[in-house]
Amino acid sequence: MRDDGKARLAALGPLKGRGAASRVTGRFEQRSASREDDGWGSGHDFTDASGEALEPGPATTVTVERARSIISRNQSPDIGFSQSINPYRGCEHGCVYCFARPSHAYLDLSPGLDFETRLYAKTNAVELLRAELARPRYACAPIALGVNTDAYQPLERRERLTRGLLEVLAETRHPVHLITKNALVLRDLDLLAPMAEQGLVQVSLSVTTLDNRLAARMEPRASAPHARLRAIAGLHAAGVPVSVMVAPVIPAITDGELEAILAAAREAGAVDASYVLLRLPHELKEVWREWLAQHYPDRAAHVMSLVAQMRGGRDYDSAFGTRMRGEGPFAQLLAARFAKARRQLGFTRLPTLDCSRFAAPARPVPTPPPSPQGRLF
Known part of the structure; x- marks a missing residue:
């Protein structure tokens, strides 16, 4: 069992470079641990004589996962795609408001600090995608890449799984919609620009705030707001259709920036815009409340x-x-503000992705297992 970190939080405050403040217990965990004082002060002794923290923040660890499938499918009526791929579990961006945090509970891990420090890389994602696209009954439909956790989070610089997936999608002329808040997406312009010419790609950049200090507290390891705007500009200059997602809109924290974010993104080259209200499913409620108590x-x-x-x-x-x-009234006001700003700024719609160009890859030839008789000679 791991210390839940709440005693440390009370003594030292939030961890630098992390969004969550503690290891909030997952809803499926049978046991939880907390630090208790033994009467000698040791249970709450977190600093040395100089006042420096004795215990550093948790380091990021990465576990290799051999996934059994790679394309997830949904029939949700309020989501604009039916297929998605997430090459990673967990996300080092550490966005405290992330609606995907509760998914870590299925791994018997905390949706708090574990979600942003204990990551999983699906290292067989590329081969699984190729095999899936080669199936005779596969029906081509746009794939959303990076929905549950960001496909361009810092880990992607080393693992390059998103890059490999894009290479397969480009090779097979399969349409894809990328969703990210990391300027690393510009690394793949050599793939994205030719795909855009064929109507095969769209990119949505999520911008939550234009305030660098707020972003550093709320989404500590994502690209800074100005870097995301530069990414929008870079994608637009390369001919890649790009939209801005003001997500999430947080009442009394970021809602006042709605029009400014839309204006900045439009100036950078975004052609479409959307917004999503703050969502707090399952354990995320506690993660969010801890963050609010510390910062606001x-x-x-x-x-x-x-x-x-x-x-x-x-x-x-x-x-x-x-x-x-x-x-309710506040939500209606937010919707009206968004609609007015969208209209005044001249946003249109992203072009429709083209599914007619898809060319399935060759089906992999299964390699028969070696005959046990070979060991007799």
Whole structure:
């Protein structure tokens, strides 16, 4: 069992470079651990004589995962794609508001610090994709890449799984929609630009705030806001259709920046825009409340009150149709502001991805296992 980190949080405050403040217990965990003082002060002794922390923050660890399948499918009526690929589990960006955090509970890990420090790389993702696309019954439909966790998170610089997946998609002329908040996407312009000429790719950049200090606290290892705007400009200059996602919009924290974000993204070259209201499913409620208490204690109650007003009196409502936008007067005002800014700034729609060019790869030839009789000679 691992220390939940709450005693350390109380003594030293949030960890630098991490979004979550502690190891929030996952909903499937049978046991949890906490630090207790033995009466000699050792249970709460986190600093040395000079005041420096005795225990450094948790390091990032990466586990190789041999996945059994790589394309996930959904029929959600409020999601604009039916297929997606996530080459990684967990995300080192550490965005404290990430709706995917609760997925780490399925691994018996914490949706808090474990989600951003204990990562999994699906190292066979490329071969699985090639095999999936080669199946006779495969029906081509746009694939969204990087939905649950960011496909361009820092780990991608070393693993290059997203790069490998894009190479297969480019080779087979398969349409793809990339979703990211990392400027690393510009690394793959040599693939994306030719695909864009064939109507095979779209990119959505998520911009939550234009405030660098807020971004450093809220999404500590994602690209800075100005770097994301440069990425939008770079993609646009290369002819890659790009949109901006103001996601999530956080009441009383970032909602006042909505128009400014849209204007900055439009100036950089974004042709389309969307927004998503803050979502707090499962354990994310506790992760978020801890962050609010540490960084905005003066307005934490107000923020959660506004959230509840838009979520039927609760922290979250997962109903299709309202989970992305919320309901009630505040949500209606937000929708009206977005619609007005979108219209005034001249946003249009991303072009439709072309599925007609798809050419399935050759089916891999299975290699028969070696005959045990060979050991007789």
